[in-house]
Amino acid sequence: MNERLRRLVRIGLAVLLVVTGSAGWIVGQNEYALRERQVTITGGAQPLQGVLALPKRGHGPFGLVVFVHGDGPVDATHETFYRPIWEALAQAGYASLAWDKPGVNGAPGNWLAQSMDDRARETADAIAWARQLPDIDPDRVGLWGASQAGWVMPKVAAADPRLRFMIAVSPAINWLQQGRYNLLAELAAAHATPVEVDAALGRRERNLELLRRGAGYAEALAAGAADGMSAERWGFAERNFTSDASADLARVRIPVLLMLGGRDVNVDVADTEAGYRSHLPVPALLQIARYPNATHSLVPAWIENSGVLSTLVAVFAPRRLYTPGALTAQRDFVARVGG
Structure with missing residues (x-):
């Protein structure tokens, strides 16, 4: 049994002991x-x-x-x-x-x-x-x-x-500054390469271009944009991205x-x-x-x-x-x- 698995077993046993022996205490903590x-x-x-x-x-x-x-x-x-x-x-x-x-x-x-x-x-x-x-x-x-x-x-x-x-x-x-910051922070956390960062920023700019000229969801999909958004989410972005x-x-x-x-x-x-x-x-x-x-x-x-x-x-x-x-x-x- 490796150390990680032993640690998980210890956590599981601890949880079991608490759940079975301290139910009243748990209820109290959630009141x-x-x-x-x-x-x-x-x-x-x-x-x-x-x-x-x-x-x-x-x-x-x-x-x-x-x-x-x-x-x-x-x-x-x-x-x-x-x-x-x-x-x-x-x-x-x-x-x-x-x-x-x-x-x-x-x-x-x-x-x-x-x-x-x-x-x-x-x-x-x-x-x-x-x-x-x-x-x-x-x-x-x-x-x-x-x-x-x-x-x-x-x-x-x-x-x-x-x-x-x-x-x-x-x-x-x-809104736009926040979105760019969040994207870059997530890419950094994922250790993205410079090529991956440039590609992600390019996709973002393509979406923004479409939003700025009022492109509908169908047009965004046809352009290979929308980044997995639903039609409702695209509409939400249209109303609020500015x-x-x-x-x-x-x-x-x-x-x-x-x-x-x-x-x-x-x-x-x-x-x-x-x-x-x-x-x-x-x-x-x-x-x-x-x-x-x-x-x-x-x-x-x-x-x-x-x-x-x-x-x-x-x-x-x-x-x-x-x-x-x-x-x-x-x-x-x-x-x-x-x-």
């Missing part, structure tokens, strides 16, 4: 000081299937953090990944609201048919709905968003002066917590930090939290890069999925600026 309600958010283009997570203790009205998802078919809890954050925010006296993206879990609509403007309107409609709830203080509402939400939240914040704050996790400034947060950030005048991971291969965090410093009109309202060993999701790289460890931590200690200090930074920021 949160929250009162979750399934809600239907109305008033927008279509009803949204949501979860309202109230602090377990205390009486309302509570402040509210409205969650704006990143890319992909994300459900209201982000497959439970949001719950440790919701609990941290609850410690600051804030509830949290999130919803299934259109088309996810049977929700009406299709998230791939949305532009960033559509997503901003959807978020604004959800805020308007939540402000009418008796459990929510309409004047203490803030935003939380990750990744692609960086092109959505500034639009909402610029249009709604009543918002209290914005927490931006791993956002980008410019996105840039600069102008919207210049109109944001609320406190912003910008959270960045030093091991992010999706977003150029140096470019993001420079953009936020440059475009936000009131520098004193920007707080930056940097986590050198964290990934795009603010997970320690040594956990995220191991399938076994990721699974073990997610099951047995889900709060530890986040890099040390990330949850308390959000709690403390909201407690300080949220009133």
Whole structure:
């Protein structure tokens, strides 16, 4: 038996012992000081299937953090990944609201048919709905968003002066710059040769040429482009590839917590930090939290890069999925600026 196999056997035995002997402890680790309600958010283009997570203790009205998802078919809890954050925010006296993206879990609509403007309107409609709830203080509402939400939240914040704050996790400034950075980072991680890098950049430029002149999906396929995209994904790219947060950030005048991971291969965090410093009109309202060993999701790289460890931590200690200090930074920021 080689060392790698012995290691896997030891892990398997450890998991078996924990599962069979500590089921109660596991359940405890996955319980949160929250009162979750399934809600239907109305008033927008279509009803949204949501979860309202109230602090377990205390009486309302509570402040509210409205969650704006990143890319992909994300459900209201982000497959439970949001719950440790919701609990941290609850410690600051804030509830949290999130919803299934259109088309996810049977929700009406299709998230791939949305532009960033559509997503901003959807978020604004959800805020308007939540402000009418008796459990929510309409004047203490803030935003939380990750990744692609960086092109959505500034639009909402610029249009709604009543918002209290914005927490931006791993956002980008410019869609095209972010895509190029991500491509090059993935190629570097795969140890691609210079020839392979040039070929990948050439394919990317061919796709962009087609998008710039409004080529449809059929034309893109005929040109040997689209890089395995579905017709819906190509349409999503058509609607959004020119996105840039600069102008919207210049109109944001609320406190912003910008959270960045030093091991992010999706977003150029140096470019993001420079953009936020440059475009936000009131520098004193920007707080930056940097986590050198964290990934795009603010997970320690040594956990995220191991399938076994990721699974073990997610099951047995889900709060530890986040890099040390990330949850308390959000709690403390909201407690300080949220009133």
